[in-house]
Amino acid sequence: MHQQMDMAAPPEPTSRAVTAAETTDERWTPNTVLKTLTEQPITGSTSPVPFFHLLERLKTNKREGWRRFRIENGESIADHMYRMSIITLFCPPALAARLDLSRCTRMALVHDMAESLVGDITPVDGVPKPEKSRREAETMDYLCGPLLGRVGGGLAGADMRALWQEYEDSKTPESHFVHDVDKLELLLQMVEYERAHQGRVDLGEFSYVATRIVLPELKAWAAEILAERERFWAAANRTPSGLEDISVQHKAQSKEYYEGSGAAVASDEKTMAVASGEK
Ligand code: ZN
Numbered sequence: 001m002h003q004q005m006d007m008a009a010p011p012e013p014t015s016r017a018v019t020a021a022e023t024t025d026e027r028w029t030p031n032t033v034l035k036t037l038t039e040q041p042i043t044g045s046t047s048p049v050p051f052f053h054l055l056e057r058l059k060t061n062k063r064e065g066w067r068r069f070r071i072e073n074g075e076s077i078a079d080h081m082y083r084m085s086i087i088t089l090f091c092p093p094a095l096a097a098r099l100d101l102s103r104c105t106r107m108a109l110v111h112d113m114a115e116s117l118v119g120d121i122t123p124v125d126g127v128p129k130p131e132k133s134r135r136e137a138e139t140m141d142y143l144c145g146p147l148l149g150r151v152g153g154g155l156a157g158a159d160m161r162a163l164w165q166e167y168e169d170s171k172t173p174e175s176h177f178v179h180d181v182d183k184l185e186l187l188l189q190m191v192e193y194e195r196a197h198q199g200r201v202d203l204g205e206f207s208y209v210a211t212r213i214v215l216p217e218l219k220a221w222a223a224e225i226l227a228e229r230e231r232f233w234a235a236a237n238r239t240p241s242g243l244e245d246i247s248v249q250h251k252a253q254s255k256e257y258y259e260g261s262g263a264a265v266a267s268d269e270k271t272m273a274v275a276s277g278e279k
Helices: 020-024 030-034 049-060 077-089 101-110 129-147 151-169 173-196 204-212 216-235 248-258 264-275
Strands: none
Touching: 030 129, 049 077, 049 129, 077 101, 077 173, 101 151, 101 173, 129 151, 151 173, 173 204, 173 216, 204 216, 204 248
16 A cells, blocks of 8 residues: 655755855855854864864765755765765776776765865855855865865875866866766665655656766666666656756756866767767
8 A cells, every 4th residue: 555645845945055144245265154163173283183173064064955855854965975985986897997996986085075164055056156166166275275284294185175176177087987976876865865755755856967977887877776766656656757847947057066167068968969869
């Protein structure tokens, strides 16, 4: 017998990543957030401990996309990066042969680190992508400079800064792989939340990211996850929302956000067009 299912409430128009003060703040800097902390991180230290403490925020800050759907005790930013890192370890051999895989794992661990101060700004929050990128770059400069610049000669900090930039620029094969893993991790979580909420939450809006996955190996995993989703909703005698229900505006917003700002986006599009037989 099927569980009685209520109609899902519509998602909230924006997440809570950005407070009204931050949206109107003339010029956001890491200090906009730092000055609100009860404990100010010690800068210029030769110890990494102040940085380790700041990282706690990745464990306590929730991924905002889910909160719009009233999933309150959802995953943290650290949760998301942890599973991504593990997924990189399972890179199929033919693809792994073309990649520096340990670089990919480290990139997965670092790519959303700036959200420790910036928060998880999502496509619906009204912060333009260039402004989001500026805030994140300034946060990484703060973490890797004032906080880590004197730790171990600043080498580990400089390495993290370079990894973050490589992901952001999205021009190398390693960064393309990690961008695909980022989307795959989101699809896994989407299906898991729908199951956990026994069909009371329809997260079909997020299925759009599957269309933006580029590498064939990752596309295959995404197709497997979406097939699981179809089976789940079919068993519940319900038709969930899917690609056709997502507005053109939301697709455009998401496209800008889920991809890096590098030139690779254009070449990825060409690859996809070829793959799907488009001209
Ligand atoms: Zn991510």
